[in-house]
Amino acid sequence: MALQLKIIDSVEKLGYRVTVGDVAAYSGISPYVVQKELLSLASDTLGNLQVTESGEIVYIFSQNLRTIFRNKNLIFRLNEIWKKIWITLFYLIRISFGIILIFSIAIIFAAITIILTSLYSNKEENDQYSSGYRGMNFFVLPNFSDLFWIFYPTGNYSSFSSSKSNEDKFLKKTTFLEAVFSFLFGDGNPNFNLEEIRWEMIGRVIYNNEGVIIAEQIAPYLDNINKYNEYNEDYILPVLKRLAGVPIVSPKGELIYSFPELQTFIKNLPEKHINNNFEEKLYEFTHISSNQKILVISLGVINFILVLTLGSLLKDQSVISASNSLIGFINSSYWFLFSYASFFLGLPLVRHFVIQSRNTRINKRNLERRERLRILSKSNEIIKSKLCYVTQFLSQVKSNNTKLVYTTEKRVVEQSDNIGF
Structure with missing residues (x-):
């Protein structure tokens, strides 16, 4: 249910006309998962499909998508009811x-x-x-x-x-x-939604770079980087797996990474996460x-x-x-x-030291991310060489055709050989 709601949220913010790449880039969800969910959503809410000459599928949804989905999905309605009940229940617990x-x-x-x-x-x-x-x-x-x-x-x-x-x-x-x-x-x-934000920012970086990036552009958003995997760039493997990326080797033996599913033809995604600094928030003892x-x-x-x-x-x-x-x-x-009285004074004391330890680790991770971002902004010779090959690679693969050849909004016999926007 949470996944479907996130897909709906992305579709709404993208203007109800999307490709798999648009939603994947905007949400950071795997293109394979997005494709499955978009097909299911289009079927459940009477959406339409358009196909370009290049084979790109465009999904068209109604402006009242959420309402249609709510009316047809009992679990969605029960989930909304439970949220209201939980708000009251959790207040009583507090x-x-x-x-x-x-x-x-x-x-x-x-x-x-x-x-x-x-x-x-x-x-x-x-x-x-x-x-x-x-x-x-x-x-x-x-x-x-x-x-x-x-x-x-x-x-x-x-x-x-x-x-x-x-x-x-x-x-x-x-x-x-x-x-x-x-x-x-x-x-x-x-930082309860840290992973969600992380993948949204990674997807946005890939989209902003037209689906082709170098590892250093993703490094400021990852935590699994150490001295053992930094040199051979193994740390980017989870990104390749999730977002259907493939490594490309330059003539100089340098690695760049292409994400064909995120090389979408619909332009101007809404602005999101303008700040390149991906940092965790520190824990507060209490806000009272x-x-x-x-x-x-x-x-x-x-x-x-x-x-x-x-x-x-x-x-x-x-x-x-x-x-x-x-x-x-x-x-x-x-x-x-006696147990409650001891618990009342003992738990906050223990929590104070736990928070200090957590914040120390958070500060360390934030510092490492800022350092990787600084290295990227300085653009040493290796990074410049990789980015130069990225530009050459993009110039070779840019052949997207936005001309429609089929749409489910009309019957086949009503469609001419050339359907334009």
Whole structure:
């Protein structure tokens, strides 16, 4: 389904009149896959075909292509429904971690209050309880009078002042409950569509060079280059396999690469990825504001302190037996509360070091890509010689004929021998 939608997206952006080469160059998808999908799409949506004298097939689609496809494809409609359901479901998952934090603080504080109240009320009747209560005086409990800050609109906490308050106004507006999830798990992979962008840019480079390139023109977009495959240019093999390319040897023994399927005759593809720098984005720990970070961390620390305090109180079995059923339930759930409190503070710490390690590797790869782009821009003698042969090769193979000899838009008997545009 995702592949079909990407094909439809490319067809729409290319003006509903495309060749296999156009779509392959624009999307970076293998020409063989594109051909199969275009034929299927044309059949399902009543598209038309045109054939040039050179044998090039042009696919013509209706302007309401997406609507026709939606109406005829049940899976497409179900996929759209699921996307709407998932948005709501994922929102509930995100806020659940904040709700658990609030619930944990509230129930632990209530349990501690009940236990200490019970101990205090019985201290005159039972010396053991009195002694136990005095033993608890070393616990310093935080002030919870302002606990309900968490329900105020985010970004407006009078208790926290920040010199970056003006900057925070431009940050994405996030509720407190969503901020908890962002603090714990981050905001997703910033390079989730990296491979898609990579192949789109590679396809565009090949198209801009009329289907014939040298390895150095593709190198800034690849990561599998090392000292073992750089000299013999083996790193370009995945590109040849995906986009149906073939190597050509020059009289000097230099290699250039031709992609016949991407030597399309339809011109002026929409501008795309003008910036030649193909770089990965760095991971951010979280996008939430400084005030939200302070609030989330503070509540996490408070929750952890309360859990430890409750654990100390629950060590005395007489406290549990003398208390109500709520304390018994909390005692049975203590390890869940302790695990969540530890998880809440431990996971972001681990994630911080993981992000640092990932960003170090990303910076290294970006630096290598920039260096390969710099080498290409300098155009040493070897590169100049290869590009010169590319020009000669193109001058020999340019023989595309855009004259139509057949189209499915008309019956065969209605078509003359020469169909022009």
